[in-house]
Amino acid sequence: MRSTFMGLETSKRGLFTQQSALYTTGHNIANANTEGYSRQRVNMQPTLGYPGSGLNAPKTAGHIGTGVEAGSVQRIWDAFVDQQYRQETNKLGYWEARSKAISQLEDVLNEPSDYGLAKALDEFWNALQDLHVQPEDGGARAVVVQRAIAVADSFHYIHNSIQQLKENAGNEIGILLRDANSVLQQIAQLNHQIQTVEPNGYMPNDLYDERDKLLDQLSTYFPIELEYGKSGGNALPIAEGPVKVYLKLKDGTKVKLIDGKDFVQFRIDGDTSDGLTPENSVQGFKLVDSQGNDIPSGNDWDGGPFSIDSFSNLGKLKSLVDSFGYVAADGTEKGLFPEMLEKINTLAKEFAEAFNNIHTSGTDLDGAKGVNFFVNKETADVVNITAGNIYVSNEIVNDPNKIAASNSPEHQAEPGNGKNALALANLKFNPIAGLGNISVQSCFEGIVGQLGVDGQQAQRLTYNALTLQQSVSERRASISSVSLDEEMTNMIAFQQAYNANARMITVIDETLDKIINGMGRVGL
Structure with missing residues (x-):
């Protein structure tokens, strides 16, 4: 009944x-x-x-x-769509930071413009042409000196600006690592809370959402891979459980970052208390435990160190390091800013040497042999000239009559002879062996042109990554977001x-x- x-x-x-x-x-x-x-x-x-x-x-x-x-x-939610979203976010993080760095370099070079290095060189060549016509004119000589100083100042500006960009990138790397370490700690704490709730038979959905937001943020920094575990007890079969987070390296190796409530922290390998400065490069990364202690070898956690070459070209961290500069596996320094500095320094050095070679072969207004026109300010000679220390010799600045505009024999002054000034002006078109048998002008145009190509590529790939991320984001929203x-x-x-x-x-x-x-x- x-x-x-x-x-x-x-x-x-x-x-x-x-x-x-x-x-x-x-x-x-x-x-x-x-x-x-x-x-x-x-x-x-x-x-x-x-x-x-x-x-x-x-x-x-x-x-x-x-x-x-x-x-x-x-x-x-859909775990597969979330994985796709994080993959695209990872690509976007790399190319956004790359595009930003190249854009900053383009602003520094500022070409074409009326105020850049190319304009300063053009005005310098023109001043030498005028000096060729009137080699005995004091005004023409003073103009040559001022145009030369402008060229040196342009080199200084580019060099110092790139150094500043490098310093800013170093600071940004430090901030990013602190953010990443904070996110790793927060995810581990959420894992602990989830492991506390799930065994009672509940679904902590809001904790899952908060953890996914942090995982999305972490995927911006570097490529990650996830594994979900079980909390045990009376946890429901559909409970998501704690997540294990791994760093994916270029060769497919996985480095564990989070396991339940345990986590590691990123450190720059070989970093000093002074941190990253424009004068050094990133050696690599290592991992330490939550207390900041080195992880002993032979256990389930790998503390590294990991070279930058082992990182795939994904994530904002790798992009910032690629800009700041790092020591490659072969011991050479690579990176957007260091390589650009090397190109500009080489350009300044070869320009100064070629110009000095021609200038010292001529004679000044008094028939004396020409002195070095461009020198290293720190040593007052021609050793180790760079874009940061190239200066017009004080002898020339203090006495423009020492400009060797003539090609007359030594001690035989010919005030109206400006043939050496013409040879100096023609350096604009002369190939230089140290620049790959191209002229100074062509070399600088090549540097600017290559930077423009790289910038276009970065912008294109940023746009592609953003488009794909938005597409996946819309698919994700169609599944998970609230429709009123x-x-x-x-x-x-x-x-x-x-x-x-x-x-x-x-x-x-x-x-x-x-x-x-x-x-x-x-x-x-």
Whole structure:
């Protein structure tokens, strides 16, 4: 004999379950604009039917349902789409930082313009041409000196500006590592909270969302790979569990960064207390434990060090290091800023040497042999001239008459002879062996042209990565984000189901009233 109150219990369960669904819908609506929030749903499931199995079970006409219950509250997400999103975010992080660095270099070189090195060189050659026409004119000689100083100043500006860009990149690397280390710690803490909640049979969906936001941020810095574990206890089968995070290297090797509540921290290998400066380069990276201590070899964690060459060209960290400069496996220094500095220094050195060779072969206004025109300011000679220390000799600055504009024999002054000035002006077109048998002008144009090509490539790949990321982001949003229209539809459906269950309780109440108060009263 089934219980008279069985239908009442069935409808009560329906009320509670629809009420839970309404509360969950309200939670979704409240978080419609919350970044990183994934919509949630109540997984409804029928309760065990009546009667149960067994020899003593009563015989009925059929297996009668006993209602519904909320099995779990689950967030809606797709692990595969999340993985795609992080892969594209990783590419975007690299190319955005790369494009920014190249754009900063383009601003420094500032070509074509009326104020860059190319313009200063053109004006210098023109001044030498004028000196060739009037070699005895003091004004023409003064102009040559001033144009030469402008050329040196242009080299200084480029050199110092690139050094400043390098310093800024070094600071940004330090900030990024601190951010990455903070994210690693926060993910490990969330793992610990999740492992505390899940064994009780609950789904900490909001903790999952917060962890995914941090994983998205971490994937911007470097390529990661995830593995999900189990919390044990009474954790639901659909519980996501703690996540293991690995750093993926170029050769496919995986380096563990997070395992449950345990995590490691990034450090720059060989970094001093002074940190990264424009004068040094990144040797590599190593990992330390959460207390900052070196990880001993032979355990489950690999502390490194890891060379920059082992990192794939993905993520903002690798891009910043590629700009700042690093020591490659072969011991050479590579990187966008160091290589550009090397090119500019070589250009300045070869220009100064070629110009000095011609200048010292001529004679000045008094018939004396020409002195070195460009010198190293620090040593006052021609040794180790760079873009940062190239200067016009003080002898020339203090006495423009010492400009060797003439090609006359030594001690035979020829004031009207400007043939050596013409030879100096023609250096604009002369190939120089140290520059690859091209002229100074062509060399600088090549540097600027190559930078422009690299900038276009970086911008194109940034755009492609951004487009792909937006596409995956929209697909992700179509799965996980809150649709107010859908939630309103669900709210109406759950509300109607709640009302129907309440009405069912009223019907059962009337039935019980008839049974209790109406039966056995015949004839009264």
